[in-house]
Amino acid sequence: MSDTPFFESELFAELKEDLTQSSRFTATYRIAAPDYEEARKLAFGICVEQTVECPYELVKGTPIGDTIVGQIEDLKKAEPGAYYATISYDPTAVGNEMAELLNMLFGNTSLQPGIKLMSFDLPEAMYDNYPGPRFGRTGLRDLCGVPRGPILMSAIKPLGRSPKELGQMVYDLAMGGCPIIKDDHSLMNQDYAPFEERVLQCVMALADAKEKTGKKSMYIANCTADGLQFLDRAYKAKEIGAD
Incomplete structure (x- = not known):
């Protein structure tokens, strides 16, 4: 097995070059399979499951x-027990909707063991509808002040804490250097932690930490x-100062 990362490998460059002129968009999946025939069978299963989701017959x-x-455009061996399958899809099938694009790339197949979405490529015509991320990886690193290595994120919890207690958690995390701090998904607008008061306490906690450390962490409100x-x-969270 090569130590070269997939996205820097000759195999990835070859797969991408083969499909740059295609009018269909493509996705490359890593499939765990003992042999070529089994890998092809699983790849065809992806073709069907990610689109019509019914018996092919x-x-x-x-x-x-x-x-x-x-449609299976390419199937290459990655390493013993694994293959890379490049599958193309019809752009009209997603109807210019981001949610359906994501669903088609890795919807129900994400529940199946041994299958991993490695990359995808869009034809030029689709970029009018999907211009790409607002910030991108480089932009996120700039926002977080983390030029290399993992970008850490932590949630504040649990339910039952007051806005002041949650703000203290944000302060402690920011003082410890955590670049992204978010509300737990269960924190909404409960009586013991009202939305606006919670956001205000957390934003003020970040400001206090920044004054002491000189470093900016981000707080993401739920x-x-x-x-x-x-x-x-x-809009209210943005007005208060959440990131």
């Missing part, structure tokens, strides 16, 4: 089977709410 020989169902109320919370 129901669409075989139809326009759906010929276009919507994923804005989850019923219906469109989540937008109100998001």
